[in-house]
Amino acid sequence: MSGIILLCRAGFESDCAAEIQDKATELGIYGYCQTQPDQAYVTYHCQAEEADHIARKLALKELVFAREMFVLLSAIKLAGVEDRASAVLEALLPHQESFALAGDLRVETPDTNEANQLSKFCRKFSVPLRQTLRKAELLSNKPLAKRPLLHVMFVNSAHALTGYSYSYNQTPHVGGILRLKMPKDGPSRSTLKLDEAFQVFVPEHERDKRIQAGMKAVDLGAAPGGWTYQLVRRDMMVQAVDNGPMADSLMETGQVQHIKEDGFKFRPKRKNINWLVCDMVEKPARVGELMTSWLLEGDCQEAIFNLKLPMRQRYAAVKEYLAQITEQLQTHGTKPFEIQAKHLYHDREEITVHLRWLPKS
Ligand SMILES: C[S@@+](CC[C@H](N)C(=O)[O-])C[C@H]1O[C@@H](n2cnc3c(N)ncnc32)[C@H](O)[C@@H]1O
DSSP states (O other): OOEEEEEOOTTOHHHHHHHHHHHHHHTTOOOEEEOOTTSSEEEEEOOHHHHHHHHHHSOGGGOSSOSEEEEEEEEEEOTTOSOHHHHHHHHHGGGHHHHSSBSEEEEEOOSSHHHHTTHHHHHHHHHHHHHHHHHTTSBOSSOOTTSOEEEEEEEETTEEEEEEEOGGGSOSSGGGOOOOOOOTTOSSTTHHHHHHHHHHHSOHHHHHHHSOTTOEEEEETOTTOHHHHHHHHTTOEEEEEOSSOOOHHHHTTTOEEEEOSOTTTOOOSSSOOSEEEEOOOSOHHHHHHHHHHHHHTTSOSEEEEEEEOOSSOHHHHHHHHHHHHHHHHHHHOOSOEEEEEEOOTTOSSEEEEEEEEOOOO
């Protein structure tokens, strides 16, 4: 048994499968996917060396539908097994040379209701498992950030998958899920989407520079203000464009100017907008075109926006939307740019995209 495990939102397995199939083919690897509806992960079967190559060369950050991925080493049956830590050790020992000494261990589950009930067990089990793996010298005595990460994923209480990933191509969040608390005064739940997007798309070491107090932002389709709330929280001055009403609490901050205009026609008077965000529910191609035109005309430096997903063939559609945006920026722009897209934990039937011109190095 060898291949790659990719975790995704339940219901998006076929999109995650289509994506890994496509990306692996680009790397010259021809494996096949196995998945089941709503199991929240996909197995991509290929040779062990090919799986390792994917784990090294295919950047997780470039995958839209996969939240986390690891090289699959073994599947373990645990029904009736008393010493589960020893069973995991036994399953890992024949594969030790693939990861040598692991720097840390992650015990997790796919994001399904059934498996999520095991989260508490996973946290508890990681204590004896760590000890067992350390004793056997499979795991370092203290976390080593540069060594591979060992994964033990409980699909259910009787079945676990083991594997490893490389630290430089991994998410810091268990299961690839960034859990955020809904702020008490947040005007809508979608506030969490923009909070997550800022954290996923802007690396921590660049945040102070790229997200600063006093920056100017435009929020298209802003009402009632969940996204504006995140910009205000980061001490930005916001032009909130929407015919609908904005939350009073936001207007009282003095940082928000509510503009009742069509978001497709509005443009800022001055070209000093640092962040454009857009959550208008519209045809993805139309939103993509609007966002690229803001960048191309120098109306903003960075943009974060949602693209609504179709009911079917979501990967193929996403690939096309992103290709259109890329082509526009390549054809009409004169600078290198960055495009990132992710089906975030707080997204449902949409993905979130980030665009920016890259600064001169
Ligand atoms: C999903 S809601 C936005 C929610 C908001 N991001 C939040 O967190 O509270 C979409 C908003 O887009 C607005 N909208 C749709 N089409 C628009 C347009 N052409 N111009 C301006 N606003 C538009 C709607 O009025 C609606 O308030």
